[in-house]
Amino acid sequence: MAETTPLWAVAVLPFVLVLVALGTAHFDALLAADPAANPGREVLRLLVQQRRRTNAADELLTRLGVVLLPVAAVLAAVVLPLGFRSVSDLADGIVWFNAMEALAWAAVWLAGWGPNSTLSLIGGYRFLAQGLAYELPHMLAITTAALGAESLRVGDVVDAQSGLWFAVWMPAAFVIYLLSAMGMAFWGPFDQPVGRDVAGGAAAELSGVDRIVFLGGRWLLFVVAAAVSVPLFLGGGHGPLLPGWAWTLLKTAAVLALLVWVRRRVPGVRMERYVELAWVVLTPLAILQALVVALVVLNR
Amino acid sequence: MNDVLFWTLAVLAVASGVMVFRFDSMARATFSLLTSLLCVAGEVLLLGMDYLGIVIVLMMTIEMAIMAVFMIMYMMNPAGLMPMTMIHNKRGAAVICVGVFVLLAVGIFLAPWPGRRGKPPADVTMDLGMSLMGPQMLTMMTLGMALFATIVSSVVLATRRGRYDRLGDDLRAERSDDPVRGGVGR
Numbered sequence: 378m379a380e381t382t383p384l385w386a387v388a389v390l391p392f393v394l395v396l397v398a399l400g401t402a403h404f405d406a407l408l409a410a411d412p413a414a415n416p417g418r419e420v421l422r423l424l425v426q427q428r429r430r431t432n433a434a435d436e437l438l439t440r441l442g443v444v445l446l447p448v449a450a451v452l453a454a455v456v457l458p459l460g461f462r463s464v465s466d467l468a469d470g471i472v473w474f475n476a477m478e479a480l481a482w483a484a485v486w487l488a489g490w491g492p493n494s495t496l497s498l499i500g501g502y503r504f505l506a507q508g509l510a511y512e513l514p515h516m517l518a519i520t521t522a523a524l525g526a527e528s529l530r531v532g533d534v535v536d537a538q539s540g541l542w543f544a545v546w547m548p549a550a551f552v553i554y555l556l557s558a559m560g561m562a563f564w565g566p567f568d569q570p571v572g573r574d575v576a577g578g579a580a581a582e583l584s585g586v587d588r589i590v591f592l593g594g595r596w597l598l599f600v601v602a603a604a605v606s607v608p609l610f611l612g613g614g615h616g617p618l619l620p621g622w623a624w625t626l627l628k629t630a631a632v633l634a635l636l637v638w639v640r641r642r643v644p645g646v647r648m649e650r651y652v653e654l655a656w657v658v659l660t661p662l663a664i665l666q667a668l669v670v671a672l673v674v675l676n677r
Numbered sequence: 678m679n680d681v682l683f684w685t686l687a688v689l690a691v692a693s694g695v696m697v698f699r700f701d702s703m704a705r706a707t708f709s710l711l712t713s714l715l716c717v718a719g720e721v722l723l724l725g726m727d728y729l730g731i732v733i734v735l736m737m738t739i740e741m742a743i744m745a746v747f748m749i750m751y752m753m754n755p756a757g758l759m760p761m762t763m764i765h766n767k768r769g770a771a772v773i774c775v776g777v778f779v780l781l782a783v784g785i786f787l788a789p790w791p792g793r794r795g796k797p798p799a800d801v802t803m804d805l806g807m808s809l810m811g812p813q814m815l816t817m818m819t820l821g822m823a824l825f826a827t828i829v830s831s832v833v834l835a836t837r838r839g840r841y842d843r844l845g846d847d848l849r850a851e852r853s854d855d856p857v858r859g860g861v862g863r
Binding site: 435437438441467468469472473475476479480482483486487490491502505506508509512529649650653654657658 | 702704705708711727728731732734735738739741742743745746802857858861
C-alpha cells in the first residue's frame with residue numbers, strides 16, 4: 378500500500394514535527410498551570426539570553442551533541458507514516474528508527490560531556506547507564522511488532538493491522554514500548570539525565586539558542602517516539618469512516634495526551650528502581666512476548 | 678553521483694580514522710572513530726545492502742556509547758577530561774597501521790576477483806537471514822552461547838559484591854543487603 382510521496386514532504390516534515398511538539402508542550406504547560414512552563418515564553422526568554430561559556434569546554438562536541446538531538450529525531454520521523462504515506466518507507470524502516478534513537482542517545486552524552494562541567498557530565502553519564510536498560514526492552518518491543526508483520530518495513534506493519542491492532546494481541550510489547558519511549562526521550566518521569574537534582578544535568582550549562590535546540594530536540598524526539606507507537610501497535614491509518622491521515626492524527630494526539638497526562642500525574646521514577654525493573658522484569662517479559670508472537674506467526 | 682558519494686565517504690572514513698590517533702581527548706577520539714564507522718555504513722548502504730548498513734549505524738553508535746560507560750569503569754582518567762593519547766609506542770604503532778593499510782589495499786587491487794555469476798538477490802536482507810540462520814545455525818547458536826558466557830563471567834569477575842555479601846554465608850537472609858535498593862522489592 379506504499380504510495381509515492383512528493384519531494385516537498387522532506388522540507389515540510391521538520392516544520393510539522395516542530396508544530397506538533399509545540400502543541401504538545403503547550404498542552405503540558407496547560408496541565409501544569411504554571412505560567413513559567415509556557416514554551417512560547419521560554420523560547421523568547423532564551424532567544425535574548427547570552428551564551429554561557431565554561432572553562433576549557435569542548436565547544437565542537439557540545440555543539441555536535443546539541444544539534445544531533447533534533448536532527449536524529451527528524452531523521453527517525455522519515456519512516457513515520459501519515460495515513461499510509463511516509464516521507465520514505467524504507468525496507469528496513471524499523472531498524473532505521475531505532476538507529477536514529479541510538480544517535481540521540483550518543484548526542485545527550487556529547488552535550489553533557491562537552492561543557493567540562495561536573496553536573497552536566499553526571500547528567501550525560503546517567504543517560505548512558507539508564508539508556509542501556511531502556512534500549513533493550515525497547516528494541517525487543519519494536520522487534521515484536523516487526524515479527525508480527527513479518528517485515529521490517531513500517532508500511533507492512535501498518536498493513537498487517539488492517540484487522541486486529543497489534544496493541545490488542547501484544548499488550549506487553551505495547552506497554553513496554555510506551556514506557557521505554559518516554560525513557561529514550563528522557564522525558565516525563567524519566568527526566569533524570571536533565572533532572573533538578575543535578576541542576577539540569579546534561580543541559581545544565583546550555584543557554585540561549587543551544588538550550589532551545591537541545592530541549593526542543595528532546596520534545597521532537599519524544600513526539601516522534603510516541604507517534605511511532607501508532608503505526609507499530611495502534612493500526613496506523615486504519616479505522617472506519619475517516620480517511621487514513623485523520624486516524625493517524627487522532628491516534629497520535631491520543632497517545633501524546635495520555636503520556637503528557639501520565640507525566641503530570643506520576644512523580645519522577647527513581648532510576649535505580651526502574652533500571653532493575655527493566656533488567657529483571659521488562660526484558661524477560663519482552664522476550665516472552667516476542668516468543669508468543671513468533672509461535673502465532675509460525676502457526677499462521 | 679555514486680562515485681562522488683563513494684569517494685567522499687571513503688576519504689572521510691580514512692581521515693576520521695586517522696584523527697582517532699591524532700586527538701588528545703578520549704571523547705573526540707571515540708566520536709571520530711564513530712564518524713569513521715558511520716561513513717563505512719554509508720558505503721555499505723551505497724552497495725545496496727540496506728539492512729547491513731543501517732545495522733552498522735545502530736550497533737556502532739550503541740557500541741561507542743557503551744565504550745564511554747567502560748571508560749568510567751576502567752580508565753585512570755574516568756571522565757576523559759584530561760589530555761591523553763590513543764597510542765603507546767608511537768612510531769611502532771604508526772608503522773604497523775600504515776603497513777597493514779597498504780598491505781590490504783594492495784591485496785584488494787592485486788587479488789584476482791572472480792567475475793559475477795548470476796544476479797544479486799531481490800531481497801538481500803532475507804538472503805542474509807537465511808544464510809545465517811539456515812546452514813550456519815549451529816555456528817551462530819554456539820557463538821551466541823560463548824558470547825553470553827563471556828559476558829556473565831566477566832561481570833562475575835568484575836563485581837565486588839557477590840551473592841554471599843548480599844544474602845549471607847548460607848544464602849538464607851530474608852532481605853538482600855544492598856547499598857542501593859532495587860525496584861523489584863528484593
